[in-house]
Amino acid sequence: MTNWLPSIPEGHGPLYIRLADCIAEEIATGKLAAGAKLPPQRNLAYDLGVTVGTVGRAYAVVRQRGLVSGEVGRGTYVLGTHEGEALAEETKPAVNSLSNPGNGTGSAVPAEVSWVQGAMKTPKDIAFAGTRVSVPSPEAIRFDSTSAPEVGQARAIRELTAEITRDAPYDIASYTRSVPERWREAGRVWLSRGDWQPPEGSIVPTTGAQAAIMAIITATTAPGDQVAFEDLTYSSIARGSALTGRRPVQITSDEEGPLPDDLASVCAQRHPKILFVMPTMHNPTTRLMGVERRIELVEVARRHNLWIIEDEVYGSLRNTGLAPFAELAPERTFHVGSLSKAVTAGVRGGWVSSPVSHAQRIYTAHKMLTGGISFLLSELSARLVLSGTADTLRKGVLEEIAARHGLVQQLLDPFEHASAADAPFFWLKVPEPWLSGTFKAAAAAFNTLVDDEDEFKSGRSGRVYHRVRVGITNPLTREETAKGLEILRNLLEDSGAGYDSFE
Incomplete structure (x- = not known):
């Protein structure tokens, strides 16, 4: 295990983001080499004088950036670094880093770098972008969205669009x-x-x-x-x-x-x-x-x-x-x-x-x-x-929501939550020792995306709810919905994971 203690920089952003940025910087400069094992979350939290939840969220962020891997029982390890500068979401342009390939000053940004790569990571500036990953993995179970489920909209839209293109x-x-x-x-x-x-x-x-x-x-x-x-x-x-x-x-x-x-x-x-x-x-x-x-x-x-x-x-x-x-x-x-x-x-x-x-x-x-x-x-x-047609589709959507609500009642009934048969989401209370943010990070490690309570706060607040919002209409099928709910249930039942998910 690496004998390593980071120095978290001062700043106004969330502490776990600043810790994650510090870890990323240490990896980029080689102070944390590929294959190095990060300290257990409990140990690092004690050494830094922060909560275990803060360290857990920081580890989750660097894992989502592709810098480390974590497995239950084995720990968290540094992965190899990639050539080229990763995109970062900043509030102001870095004027000194601007380059002009045509005048021989500086170097051009690699052609393969795209803003989409940055959008697939947790935003650095949460006050600006919120807590959601803007462009999630296509394989993720999207419990962080509540768009209408598919109930045959495509056929109706195809027919009406054909009429419009003919008429206008x-x-x-x-x-x-x-x-x-x-x-x-x-x-x-x-x-x-x-x-x-x-x-x-x-x-x-x-x-x-x-x-x-x-x-x-x-x-x-x-x-x-x-x-x-x-x-x-x-x-x-x-x-x-x-x-x-x-x-x-x-x-x-x-x-x-x-x-x-x-x-x-x-x-x-x-x-x-x-x-x-x-x-x-x-x-x-x-x-x-x-x-x-x-x-x-x-x-x-x-x-x-x-x-x-x-x-x-x-x-x-x-x-x-x-x-x-x-x-x-x-x-x-x-x-x-x-x-x-x-x-x-x-x-x-x-x-x-x-x-x-x-x-x-x-x-x-x-x-x-x-x-x-x-x-x-x-x-x-x-x-x-x-x-x-919209009314007909709405009835189909409500039927699908009610069916998926039934899955919630079947799989998560022992756990406190606010839900309704007409609501495309439910408000789940996470049991101790889980925190809203660490539960979200743990679910993300299993490629299941939920929203923690911070996503819905209009500003700083002293109120803590220990809840996450789970949307049930975005998964393509009821089977995918049930799979995601089973992942959440397993996490809720494994209360110890709330303190240390990967050690």
């Missing part, structure tokens, strides 16, 4: 310069909830829900403004807000959603301009917000002149009969939906029901951020909805 050859070849009435009607139909139907004049077609939400934030706020999120939320929006110069601020939540009193306090002290909520099916907890809580939040929003973004992407899978925020407060609510979870993610169909005063502004912001909507995809989304 000029529109496909050109830019989209108009918003046909049928696109707005499709949005009105898809976004309707219970007795509420959005006014047709409020509908803005978009390229999926995330682009819609970012368009809303940029159209209603200015750089420096604050955007209010629950402490657990769809953090891609929180990170996207920060990327555009807005500042995320956290609202404390309970089992129903944001606490009205805490929202009022934050509004009085921090003055956020907009609130983001997922009331019908909260991601990652699956919870449903009751009507009384919705009314209380609307009262706070009106008192403090707060816009509301109502994200109903998962809500399209759950029929509750509850009044949406857009019905309770139509003058300040942007109601967002898409086809991604209930029909098909690949078509990128989305719509916003906006306060009419801001509908054109949202359309313009969306065009500036995305380049505009695609005629082919927007027409296809509209035909899927108006033909009734």
Whole structure:
């Protein structure tokens, strides 16, 4: 075993990432030679004065970078290094390292190096990119995604696309310069909830829900403004807000959603301009917000002149009969939906029901951020909805979700988790001594990808949940889903692995 003790550099990033970078640097400089055995996680944690979980996550990161290998009972060993400089995700360009092969200064970047290689590793800048590997291995079991499962979408899409190419050859070849009435009607139909139907004049077609939400934030706020999120939320929006110069601020939540009193306090002290909520099916907890809580939040929003973004992407899978925020407060609510979870993610169909005063502004912001909507995809989304095909596919998706939910109950019933027969994910509590991050790393070692709780935090938080989110709809088959669930069950039952997975 190598007699080696790293010196973790000072910095602002997560400690385990800085330790992983230190290990990578030692390997690159030859201080850790190929074949060297790294210290056991418990020993190194003791020597460094950090938690075993920190060392475990660092070892998992360098393993995902292809620098070490780890096997239960044998330990973690350094692999041989590769020629050429590996890509690194940095926030600023390394000006001194820029080279110009034409003037004889510096050396050219090897032609075989691609950004995809870097995207297949854990991001260095988690505040920017989140905790997910951007381009995972094709062989991985993808429990870190919740796109609609395959239930025959391809045939319907093929037939409708053939009709569109026959009916509108000029529109496909050109830019989209108009918003046909049928696109707005499709949005009105898809976004309707219970007795509420959005006014047709409020509908803005978009390229999926995330682009819609970012368009809303940029159209209603200015750089420096604050955007209010629950402490657990769809953090891609929180990170996207920060990327555009807005500042995320956290609202404390309970089992129903944001606490009205805490929202009022934050509004009085921090003055956020907009609130983001997922009331019908909260991601990652699956919870449903009751009507009384919705009314209380609307009262706070009106008192403090707060816009509301109502994200109903998962809500399209759950029929509750509850009044949406857009019905309770139509003058300040942007109601967002898409086809991604209930029909098909690949078509990128989305719509916003906006306060009419801001509908054109949202359309313009969306065009500036995305380049505009695609005629082919927007027409296809509209035909899927108006033909009734989207509803048929949604029923098939819900049946498949229910079947996979049955597998969860069968294989993981002894372990605490929040789940529902209409939810494409569940919120799994990991037993002691597991930590959320070390469980994620251990699952990744078995090529099974889950999301730890940090992926859903809108910022630093003192609250610890010891949970991971497991999506069940992305695996191609129920058999693959069951295989992944069995891997998770084995890890949950092997409690000792939570402290030392590879020694």
